[in-house]
Amino acid sequence: MALWRIRATVDDRPGYLSVLTASLALRSVNILAVQVHTTEAGAVDDFLVDTPDAMTESDLLAAVARGRGREAFVARAEAQGLADQPTRALALAGRLVHDPDTLGDALVALLDAAEVCWRPESAGPGFGESRMLLTDPAGGSFEVLRAAPAFTPAEFARAQALVEVSGAVLRRHTEQTTLLLPDGAEFLVRAAFPDDLDGVRGLHERASTTTLTRRYLGGAPMPSEARLRRLLEPAGGVTLLALDAEDEVVAMASLLAEGDLGEVALLVVDDWQRRGIGTALLRRLLAFAQRSGFAAVLAHACADDAAMLRTLRRLEPSSSVRDGALVSVTLPVAGKQPSADETRSAKLPIEASGKEGSPG
Numbered sequence: 001m002a003l004w005r006i007r008a009t010v011d012d013r014p015g016y017l018s019v020l021t022a023s024l025a026l027r028s029v030n031i032l033a034v035q036v037h038t039t040e041a042g043a044v045d046d047f048l049v050d051t052p053d054a055m056t057e058s059d060l061l062a063a064v065a066r067g068r069g070r071e072a073f074v075a076r077a078e079a080q081g082l083a084d085q086p087t088r089a090l091a092l093a094g095r096l097v098h099d100p101d102t103l104g105d106a107l108v109a110l111l112d113a114a115e116v117c118w119r120p121e122s123a124g125p126g127f128g129e130s131r132m133l134l135t136d137p138a139g140g141s142f143e144v145l146r147a148a149p150a151f152t153p154a155e156f157a158r159a160q161a162l163v164e165v166s167g168a169v170l171r172r173h174t175e176q177t178t179l180l181l182p183d184g185a186e187f188l189v190r191a192a193f194p195d196d197l198d199g200v201r202g203l204h205e206r207a208s209t210t211t212l213t214r215r216y217l218g219g220a221p222m223p224s225e226a227r228l229r230r231l232l233e234p235a236g237g238v239t240l241l242a243l244d245a246e247d248e249v250v251a252m253a254s255l256l257a258e259g260d261l262g263e264v265a266l267l268v269v270d271d272w273q274r275r276g277i278g279t280a281l282l283r284r285l286l287a288f289a290q291r292s293g294f295a296a297v298l299a300h301a302c303a304d305d306a307a308m309l310r311t312l313r314r315l316e317p318s319s320s321v322r323d324g325a326l327v328s329v330t331l332p333v334a335g336k337q338p339s340a341d342e343t344r345s346a347k348l349p350i351e352a353s354g355k356e357g358s359p360g
Helices: 016-025 057-066 085-098 100-111 153-174 194-206 209-215 225-232 277-292 306-314 340-345
Strands: 002-010 030-039 042-051 070-076 115-119 131-135 141-145 176-180 186-191 238-243 249-258 261-268 296-302 319-323 326-331
Touching: 002 016, 002 057, 016 030, 016 042, 016 057, 030 153, 057 070, 085 100, 085 153, 100 115, 100 141, 100 153, 131 153, 186 277, 194 225, 194 238, 194 249, 209 261, 209 296, 238 277, 249 277, 261 277, 277 296, 277 306, 296 306, 306 326
Parallel strands: 261 296
Antiparallel strands: 002 042, 002 070, 030 042, 115 141, 131 141, 176 186, 186 238, 238 249, 249 261, 296 326, 319 326
């Protein structure tokens, strides 16, 4: 027996696929896998088949024609073709998670491409019969070439999804920095992701009640899981995590957005406090605020939290207002001068309008 790949277009009408499969069955062709791609020209049926050894390409083309198939493509297939396309795409995505620089090779394998070329110029994604363009998340674009069969919308969608996986992994790799504290300790800083939930929960469990009370300004000392998830992906903002040598989360700092205003929130586990980690994280949040065009950034701290207030003073705040047990501070965003209204808004915490908590 021999493995073949067959692709043919039939009218997208009830019963037409069965006519084609019946024609193949009459020639003792065993269909191992089939995919249907809907296009404007009709339903493109993609088969992996097992045939008698004596069967030729011409025999298969004739069987397809008798089954009302058109624009037929027939080629020998390898054993790895037994894996269906979704499984194949998932396996390639898993490979990219470990090595995002192999995107070009992954596209060749996914699309059975004749050639994948990287171009330095950026190009909008799209595809034709034999050429596909995909934006490289690291810059430039990939040109994918294949003489036959013609690319389908489903193949383009799979390739685009693979590109997005590679881009997400690259961002995760590049948006991290190893910092050295004045006492010689090293820690890794990177953006938070949804799968950091367990690590962030562990950070809260190791923090003292006093630390949590100051972080959440007297609110619930242990946030709900839903709230932690929101903190990991703040809309319009960012959350940074600091991890020690054992990959344990020791601090998190969030920038939450309210229009063109931001609010920073900081939590450092007790045995990492007063070592400069809070200052390092807040400086990075302010840099993000500048890149994102925030007009001003606010921070709120308990009036008796001397360590936090000292950290905020290092950032040279433009204003500081005390309201009972709460101190509200306006932090500088490079190139921005907060208006009088923005300065007055620092007198009230954003949390009062239902947003997330503040540093403590």
